[in-house]
Amino acid sequence: MKVVDFHCDVLYKLLLDDELTFQGSKPGILDVTYERLKAAGTILQTFAIFIPQSMNGRLEPILESVDRFHQLVLSCDDMVWVRTSKELDACIKDGKIGALLSLEGVDGLQGQMPMLRILHQLGVRAAGLTWNHANWAADGVMETRGGGLTTKGRQFVEECNKLGILLDVSHLSEKAFWEVAELSTKPVIASHSNAKVICDHPRNLTNEQIKRLIEKQGLIGITFVPYFVSKAEVVQVDDVLRHIEHMCELGGESHIMLGSDFDGIDRYVMGLSHPGELSALQEALLKRYSGRQTEQFMSGNALRFLSNFLPNG
Ligand SMILES: [Zn+2]
Numbered sequence: 001m002k003v004v005d006f007h008c009d010v011l012y013k014l015l016l017d018d019e020l021t022f023q024g025s026k027p028g029i030l031d032v033t034y035e036r037l038k039a040a041g042t043i044l045q046t047f048a049i050f051i052p053q054s055m056n057g058r059l060e061p062i063l064e065s066v067d068r069f070h071q072l073v074l075s076c077d078d079m080v081w082v083r084t085s086k087e088l089d090a091c092i093k094d095g096k097i098g099a100l101l102s103l104e105g106v107d108g109l110q111g112q113m114p115m116l117r118i119l120h121q122l123g124v125r126a127a128g129l130t131w132n133h134a135n136w137a138a139d140g141v142m143e144t145r146g147g148g149l150t151t152k153g154r155q156f157v158e159e160c161n162k163l164g165i166l167l168d169v170s171h172l173s174e175k176a177f178w179e180v181a182e183l184s185t186k187p188v189i190a191s192h193s194n195a196k197v198i199c200d201h202p203r204n205l206t207n208e209q210i211k212r213l214i215e216k217q218g219l220i221g222i223t224f225v226p227y228f229v230s231k232a233e234v235v236q237v238d239d240v241l242r243h244i245e246h247m248c249e250l251g252g253e254s255h256i257m258l259g260s261d262f263d264g265i266d267r268y269v270m271g272l273s274h275p276g277e278l279s280a281l282q283e284a285l286l287k288r289y290s291g292r293q294t295e296q297f298m299s300g301n302a303l304r305f306l307s308n309f310l311p312n313g
Pocket residue numbers: 104171192264
C-alpha cells in the first residue's frame with residue numbers, strides 16, 4: 001500500500017512536550033510516529049505547524065515547530081524533506097518517506113510578507129490563512145460575523161501564488177473560501193474537510209465548494225475527524241467512504257486525497273486511529289472501487305498534483 005496524508009498535527013504535540021520523540025516515542029501519546037508511517041507504506045506526510053491559542057500570534061512558536069521538524073522528524077533514517085517536485089521524485093524513486101511542511105493559521109506572521117517569504121525559505125509549501133477564528137488575514141469558519149479576506153489577506157494569497165505555497169481553505173469562512181478561490185491564480189486545496197451534504201458540520205464543504213475546488217484543479221483531503229464524518233455515536237470506516245462516494249458523484253474522482261487530522265483529534269473513526277490502520281480504509285475502498293481508483297485516493301491523486309504544483313528545482 002502507498003499512502004499520502006496531507007494533514008496531521010503531530011508537530012503541535014512535539015512543540016508542547018519537550019520529552020516527546022517521533023521515533024521510538026512513548027506509546028499512547030502520538031498518532032503519527034515514524035514506525036507507523038513505515039508500517040503504512042507512507043510516501044508523503046504533510047506536517048502542519050499548528051500553534052495553540054495560548055502561544056498564538058508570535059513567530060517564535062512557528063520557528064520552534066520548524067526546529068522540532070528538523071530535530072525529531074527529518075533526523076529519522078528514511079525521512080526526507082520535500083520542498084520541490086524534484087525532491088518528491090527522488091523520494092518516490094528511493095522508497096523514502098517524504099515530509100512536507102504546512103502552516104495552519106498565519107497569525108504569527110502578523111501581516112508581514114517578509115516573514116512569509118522566510119517561511120517559504122524554511123520549506124513551508126502549503127498554508128491555511130486561519131484556523132477557526134478570525135485573524136489579520138481572514139475569518140475562520142467559526143467566526144460568527146462571517147467576513148472574508150482582509151486587504152492583507154488578499155496580499156497574502158497573491159504572495160503565496162508567487163512563491164509556490166499552496167493555499168489551503170479547510171478552516172476558512174464560506175466568504176473567505178470564495179474570495180480565495182476567485183483570487184488565487186493557482187489550484188487551491190482543502191487539506192482536511194468532508195462533504196456537508198453527508199455530514200452537516202461547518203468544517204465540511206458544500207456541493208458548490210466541492211465543485212469549485214474541482215473546477216480549479218484542486219484537491220480535497222478526506223478527513224477522519226469523527227464529527228466531520230458522521231453524527232452517529234460510533235463512526236465506522238464505511239462512513240468515511242460515503243464522503244468519497246459523494247465527491248465522486250460531483251466529478252471529484254481525480255481530486256480526492258487523504259487528510260487524516262491525526263494528532264489533531266481525541267476521538268477516532270473506529271479502527272482508524274493512526275497511520276498503521278490505514279490498511280482498513282484501503283480494504284474498504286477495494287470492496288467498492290477498482291485497484292486503480294483506490295490507489296488514486298490513497299496516494300496517486302496527491303502525488304500527481306504535487307509533481308505539477310510544487311516548485312520545480
Ligand atoms: Zn485543522
